[in-house]
Amino acid sequence: MNRSNQILKDILKSNRLSVTNQRLLIFNILSQNQPLSMNELIKKTNSEIDRVSVYRIIETFISVGIAQKVSLGWKYKIELSDTFQDHHHHLICLACNKTIAIHNQGLESYLNKIANENNFETKNHQIEIQGYCSDCQKS
Ligand SMILES: [Zn+2]
Ligand SMILES: [Zn+2]
Known part of the structure; x- marks a missing residue:
C-alpha cells in the first residue's frame, strides 16, 4: 500500500468513517487524474458506484479534507486536497x-x-x- 492510501485510511479512521471499496475507488480515480467534474468522475467509475453514492462520497471527502473543489465560475471540479499533493x-x-x-x-x-x-x-x-x-x- 502506498503512502497516500495510508494517509487516506488514517483520515477516514480519525473521522470514524470506514474504509470501503467505494471510497477507495473514488480516491484512486482522483489520485490518477487532473481535476474532474462530477460527470467525468461518475463516468470513470464505470457504473461500479451509483451517481448518488458518488456525490455522497465526494461530500464526505470534502468535509474531512480529503478532496477539494476547484471553482470554475459557478461550476466546479474535484481534486484531492493539499494533504495529498x-x-x-x-x-x-x-x-x-x-x-x-x-x-x-x-x-x-x-x-x-x-x-x-x-x-x-x-x-x-x-x-x-x-x-x-x-x-x-x-x-
Ligand atoms: Zn484546450
Ligand atoms: Zn496558493
Whole structure:
C-alpha cells in the first residue's frame, strides 16, 4: 500500500468513517487524474458506484479534507486536497476543459505579503486562471 492510501485510511479512521471499496475507488480515480467534474468522475467509475453514492462520497471527502473543489465560475471540479499533493493553482481551458497545475512560490509569497499588509490571517485561497490552452488557440 502506498503512502497516500495510508494517509487516506488514517483520515477516514480519525473521522470514524470506514474504509470501503467505494471510497477507495473514488480516491484512486482522483489520485490518477487532473481535476474532474462530477460527470467525468461518475463516468470513470464505470457504473461500479451509483451517481448518488458518488456525490455522497465526494461530500464526505470534502468535509474531512480529503478532496477539494476547484471553482470554475459557478461550476466546479474535484481534486484531492493539499494533504495529498503540493499546494498549487490551475490554468483552465474553457474550450477543451483541460486543467494545468501551476506551482509558483513567488505567487504564494506575494499573496502572503498582501495578507500581512492588511493584517489578515489567511485560512485558504483560490486562484484559477480561465482561458484557452495552446492547442485550442490554434483552432
Ligand atoms: Zn484546450
Ligand atoms: Zn496558493
